[in-house]
Amino acid sequence: MDITHVKVFAPATIANVGAGFDVLGIALDSPGDIVIASRSDKKGLRFALGDSRYAVPADSSNVAAYVAQRMLDELDPPFGVSLILHKLLPIGSGLGSSGASCAAAAFAVNALLEQPLDRRELIRFALEGEKLATGAAHADNVAPALLGGVCLIRSYQPLDIIKLPVKNTLFWVVAHPHIILRTEDARSVLPKSVSLAAVIRQTGNLGALITGLILGDQELIGRAIQDEIAEPVRAALIPGFRAVKLAALAAGALAFSISGSGPSVFAVVATQEIAERVAAAMKQGFADHARVGCETYISGINDEGAKFQEEAR
């Protein structure tokens, strides 16, 4: 019997991950967005915003609604869909907030279909929502939000996304400071070109990071999370960045960088105990050096990605 009602969770994601500018993304266990989708007799989409602490559109211009509408337009199922988005991820945070909404919507609508698509085929629908949200169809958030784990975007033309077979040995500590940083501003400071010497350092570190993730080599991952491209120019847009980085490293973090386009930052650490110490140091650092509060999250790598929390037939 077909599924007629689902509740779906799609996770926050860390894009870039230091050395993987625009090519690497990691799914977190939490936080994330929730989408509830139900079949209805009347064709077409009805969208509503559920719980939301954030100012996202409550109409068809919401990315979740947009993705759902694109799927209904193309796949034309013999039923309508009611969609409710619980917007739990902070927007403009660098935690892949729009990507999580897009992934959850695509995953939820797909589950209602008589012949659901493969999870990978949902990426292109989610990407259209991402393009609406950010102006560019970046896949480094939607791919891990859908597929889970660590995703490498080898190529956009054609789209070629590799889910890496990683060993989940580390804790990822994310701090989201209460700072407004527009994605456009974070992108406008990026260099148009990179010196050959910096490219060599970036590729060396990216290769080492991927090797370390596959082998579960904590020390190697720690050494390899270095960014020659975005962090040097974006750090100045995040008040307190340098002090918080030093505090996290002093508290035992193996590495530290910016999550996506910021202002969230992340650290990788070896144990839960150190993770808690590093989270406290990051929170304190933002309070002392930027006079802003922040949320912190401690997570492993979420290998599952988007998932059902409820389903009814």
Added chain:
Amino acid sequence: MDITHVKVFAPATIANVGAGFDVLGIALDSPGDIVIASRSDKKGLRFALGDSRYAVPADSSNVAAYVAQRMLDELDPPFGVSLILHKLLPIGSGLGSSGASCAAAAFAVNALLEQPLDRRELIRFALEGEKLATGAAHADNVAPALLGGVCLIRSYQPLDIIKLPVKNTLFWVVAHPHIILRTEDARSVLPKSVSLAAVIRQTGNLGALITGLILGDQELIGRAIQDEIAEPVRAALIPGFRAVKLAALAAGALAFSISGSGPSVFAVVATQEIAERVAAAMKQGFADHARVGCETYISGINDEGAKFQEEAR
């Protein structure tokens, strides 16, 4: 009892490997250089050239002699060393010829020591020879020539070289056309900076190449061997490059690019049978389109690196 006489082989190497400009190198089974080293009563180094089809220095300015001398200067063993280099690798070929001489010399002298150094510690001595030969201490030839396998240079400051745990599933076909291409000329055409879009493609491909090598995923390796940095500018320095590339791909190669700074080129293929077909196509391609002869070599990944062919106590 100490070793008093050794015969050492160090292999040719493919640096860059498409997406790994200046950070990746692979050791081949053959060809390679041979160094014979013996203890002598009189301290200091005596160097001689053995078989050589190539015009390399026969005195202390030979890179093999230079590396050996640096080791004797620093480690000061209570004996002298006689060193003979059989220079079997073509120079200026893009096959890591000077790197193989440096690696063989370092490995041979080390074996004579009362307390030999770890293989990894020899890299810094071999790098000094590489610096003498090419003006820059690039490690992407000497590291795989010494350590074998596939080596990633994560960082030069500090030197951090990772030998990747690869699955040896492919055949590597190398063609060395009889073209003179000076390393200085090959380096002078390199861009000083790279567009951000090209960096993103290069890092995506490098990450995929490393993943493919570790997993032994032939298709992924084939898709990922693409070069945004050196091949676009160096291809024009290798007469017939484009025609030979198309011929190799048509004959079944999964990928094709320039070995090191050229003029040698390489293809990766799935089976010995296809390797022989691709090697013939490359040879024919250089004959037809550049009117030059070439040697071809078919090899797996040489996991051992520098090795003893004889030793006596």
